[in-house]
Amino acid sequence: MRGVFFVAALASVFAVGMICVFLLGSGIPTIKEIGVANFLLGTDWSPSNVPPSFGILPMIVGSIIVTFGAVVIGVPIGILSAVYLANSCPSRLYRFLKPGVDLLAGIPSVVYGFFGMAALVPLFDSSMLSASILLGIMILPTIITLSETSLRAVPGELYEGAVALGARHYRSVFGVVLPAAKSGVIAAVVLGLGRAIGETMAVIMVAGNQPRMPEGLLEGVRTMTANIVLEMGYASGIHRQALIATGATLFIFILLIDLSVPLITRGHSGSRLLRLLGRARKGAAT
Amino acid sequence: MTGMKIKENIMKWLVWASIALTAATLAFIVLFVVVKGLPYLKPSLFSLTYNSVNVSLTPALISTVILTALALVIAVPFGVFASIFLVEYAKRGSKIVKFIRAMSETLAGIPSIVFGLFGMLFFVTFLGFGFSVLSGALTLAIMVLPIVLRSSEEALLAVPDSLREGSLSLGAGKLRTIFKVVLPAAAPGIFGGVILSSGRVVGETAALIYTAGTVAQIPYSPLQSARTLSVHMYALSGESLHVGEGYATAIVLLVLVAVINVASSAILKRANRNRI
Structure with a gap:
């Protein structure tokens, strides 16, 4: 039976391997055929022109800008909300807020899309700004839940030590507890970032989807994800291959983001107050 | 100051x-x-067959249930067995455990559209399943595998070693201990995780459009195409005439997600209480 369990355990390894083989195996030859520079740095996406042109730089830039916007909006609100839930929330309120955050995480992306179409698009058009705001909302639960978990994992004595040194509540939280939870919070942000760059349906419904270089916050933009879904339905031949290659490019972006997590979280120095506390503790021990 | x-x-x-x-x-x-x-939210929205006038959501609702069940039936054995290997057999902190966990985390971070593309290339084209419930369910099964694995791993880890030792000392073998003692003790935790992952399936769209297809019918065979509620909503978003019905579908979907959330957190809470 050990063998059966082992094979089952290898399923996820196998799945990642197969995704690499099929996506990269199909995408990379296409990128070579189109030309690496033409594909990744080309600014013209005209699949039906003669000869066709498959430059996805506008989509890459679009994805990056929209994701950046989502992070700018979602991360501060998310982390501050997590601080409230982990360190300042009365349990009576927590009983409502926590399931609320879970519901926010569970709302399907199409529902977010419908909301965006009717609530954001009339204000900001189908634009980069609408997409960023919507994605900012969508990554909130990821950031809140994971930051809250790592904030709660910080030993209570750190907070108590800071308060004992005379720091007020929020100064203790922001000066000691949050820096101590830094690596978890950074991981939360990176995961949120991955979710934002990979989001598809909600973005399609509010971003406008014009395949041209992004020109301004209130102009339309097309992301890599949108490019795939919008055109896969009718694409064939090299056009279809180019869409799969777009997916492969997105996949590589995600892998790079995944790989960066341990690199970023390795060095964490903490704040002045935290170091002071550490020294005080060491002093007490000796 | x-x-x-x-x-x-x-x-x-x-x-x-x-x-x-x-x-x-x-x-x-x-x-x-x-x-x-x-x-x-009118009765016609719930009529048994879909047509372009009533844009009924019933076929989509039934397809959602079928697809979710099928995806979980495929993913749960793999996830639970994998967690048994990681917790009961492998040495904790060994290289193979770290590697499997890293791969599972990578899988968890892959966007649904990438799963969709893979499903289209592998299940739909390479294996020849076509746009079908089967292709969609297999794609979704891979997608929720890390969630099932993670939660059942946590549930197994929370079972105290004294239970295992007690069973072993009574003369039960390792396998018997796992199936008769450890798994029943971990069952609520595993179940809670499974329900949570069904929430992910219910809300999925991008991974399904090019695997399960978008035909609005009740599938009578796993090789037929079907659209889930989320895909149904996306299809309606393109038809300006039926955006209102899209919002009505969204209500049904929200209720479904809320029920799933409440159920899973209630089960997980009970599982945690039993532990102490």
Whole structure:
């Protein structure tokens, strides 16, 4: 039976391997055929022109800008909300807020899309700004839940030590507890970032989807994800291959983001107050 | 000292404003969808067959249930067995455990559209399943595998070693101990995780459009195409005539997700209470 369990355990390894083989195996030859520079740095996406042109730089830039916007909006609100839930929330309120955050995480992306179409698009058009705001909302639960978990994992004595040194509540939280939870919070942000760059349906419904270089916050933009879904339905031949290659490019972006997590979280120095506390503790021990 | 006090107050207001904004956003989204969709929540929306006039959601609702069940039937054995290997057999912290966990985390971070593309290339084209419930369910099974694995691993780890030792000392073998003692003790935790992952399946769209297809029918064979509620909503978003019905579908979907959330957190809470 050990063998059966082992094979089952290898399923996820196998799945990642197969995704690499099929996506990269199909995408990379296409990128070579189109030309690496033409594909990744080309600014013209005209699949039906003669000869066709498959430059996805506008989509890459679009994805990056929209994701950046989502992070700018979602991360501060998310982390501050997590601080409230982990360190300042009365349990009576927590009983409502926590399931609320879970519901926010569970709302399907199409529902977010419908909301965006009717609530954001009339204000900001189908634009980069609408997409960023919507994605900012969508990554909130990821950031809140994971930051809250790592904030709660910080030993209570750190907070108590800071308060004992005379720091007020929020100064203790922001000066000691949050820096101590830094690596978890950074991981939360990176995961949120991955979710934002990979989001598809909600973005399609509010971003406008014009395949041209992004020109301004209130102009339309097309992301890599949108490019795939919008055109896969009718694409064939090299056009279809180019869409799969777009997916492969997105996949590589995600892998790079995944790989960066341990690199970023390795060095964490903490704040002045935290170091002071550490020294005080060491002093007490000796 | 007053400077400190001002700073403290600023921090306090920032934190309060953020949590208020988060809560208000959720309330706004839910209210918005309900207000927009409620007038369209008519009996015709629930008629048994779909046509372009009634845009019925019943076939999509049934397809959602079928697809979810099928995806979980495929993913749960793999996830649970994998977690048994990681917790009961492999040496904790060994290289193979780390590697499998890293791969599972990579899988968890892959966007659904990438799963969709893979499913299209592998299940639909390479294996020749076509746009079908089977292709969709297999794609979704891979997608939820890390969630099932993670939660059942946590559930197994939470079973105290004294239970295992007790069973072994009574003469039961390792396998018997796992199936008769450890798994029953971990069952609520595993079940909670499974329900949670069904929430992910219910909301999925991008991974299904090019694997399960978008035909609005009740599938009578796993090789037929079907659309889930989420895909149904996306299809409606393109038809300006039926956006209202789209919001009505969104209400049904929200209720479904809320029920799934409440059920899974209730089960997980009970599982945690039993532990102590």
